[in-house]
Amino acid sequence: MSLDDFTALADGAIDEIDVRALAGLREFYRRTDPMPSGLTDRIKFELTLAALHAEVAQLQELTLSGSGARADAQPLAPTESVTFTSSRFSLMVTVGSGPQDAPSGTVRIDGWVTGGPADVEVRVGGTSLSTSTDAGGRFVIEAVPRGSARFVLRPHATDDGPVITPAIEL
Numbered sequence: 001m002s003l004d005d006f007t008a009l010a011d012g013a014i015d016e017i018d019v020r021a022l023a024g025l026r027e028f029y030r031r032t033d034p035m036p037s038g039l040t041d042r043i044k045f046e047l048t049l050a051a052l053h054a055e056v057a058q059l060q061e062l063t064l065s066g067s068g069a070r071a072d073a074q075p076l077a078p079t080e081s082v083t084f085t086s087s088r089f090s091l092m093v094t095v096g097s098g099p100q101d102a103p104s105g106t107v108r109i110d111g112w113v114t115g116g117p118a119d120v121e122v123r124v125g126g127t128s129l130s131t132s133t134d135a136g137g138r139f140v141i142e143a144v145p146r147g148s149a150r151f152v153l154r155p156h157a158t159d160d161g162p163v164i165t166p167a168i169e170l
Contacts, residue, residue: 045150057084057091057153057165086163089115089153095170098142106143107170113137113153121152124170132156146170 061083081094091113098108109122113133120139121130124147133139151165 055086055088055161055163057086057089057151057163059083059166059168060085060090062168082168084151084165086153088155088160089113089118089163091120091151091153091163091165093151103143105146107146109141109144109170111139111141111151113139115155117156119154119156121154122149123152124149144170 059082061081063081081092084091091111093109093111096108096110098106102108111120113120114137117133117135117137119130119132120141121128122141122144124145127145129141129144131139131141147170148167149170150167153163
C-alpha cells in the first residue's frame with residue numbers, strides 16, 4: 001500500500017483505531033525515551049523569560065537549613081539564606097518561620113535589594129506575592145507557601161525588563 005492509498009482511506013475523523021495507535025505510540029516513547037522530569041517547568045520558564053526579555057540573576061551563595069554533615073544527604077533541604085546577583089541588582093533573602101499565628105506550611109521572607117528601589121515578587125507554584133523595597137532596599141513578604149520559589153525584581157527607575165532568579169526550595 002502506498003501513502004496515497006492511506007490518504008484515500010482517511011476521512012479526516014479520528015476513530016477508535018487511530019486512538020489505539022496513538023496510545024501505543026505514546027506508551028512506546030514513554031518507555032524508550034521518557035521525557036526528563038521537570039522539562040515542562042523549564043520550558044514554561046524559558047518561554048516566560050523570553051516573553052519578558054528578562055535578565056536571569058546568578059546564584060552567589062546559598063545556606064540550607066540543617067547545614068553541616070547531613071546537608072549533602074538532603075539535596076532538597078529548605079533554603080535558609082541565599083544571595084543572587086545580576087548586572088543591575090543584588091538580592092539577599094533569609095527565610096524564617098514568621099509569627100506563631102502564621103499559616104502552617106508558610107515562611108516569612110526578609111530581603112534586601114541593592115541597585116535601587118524595586119518591586120519584588122516571589123512565585124511559588126501558582127501563588128504570586130509582591131511588595132516593594134523601602135528606601136534602604138529592605139522588604140518583607142509574610143505567609144509565603146513552602147515549595148520551589150523564584151524571585152522577580154522590577155526596577156522603579158527604568159523601563160528595563162525584570163530580573164528573575166533561579167528556583168530555590170523554601
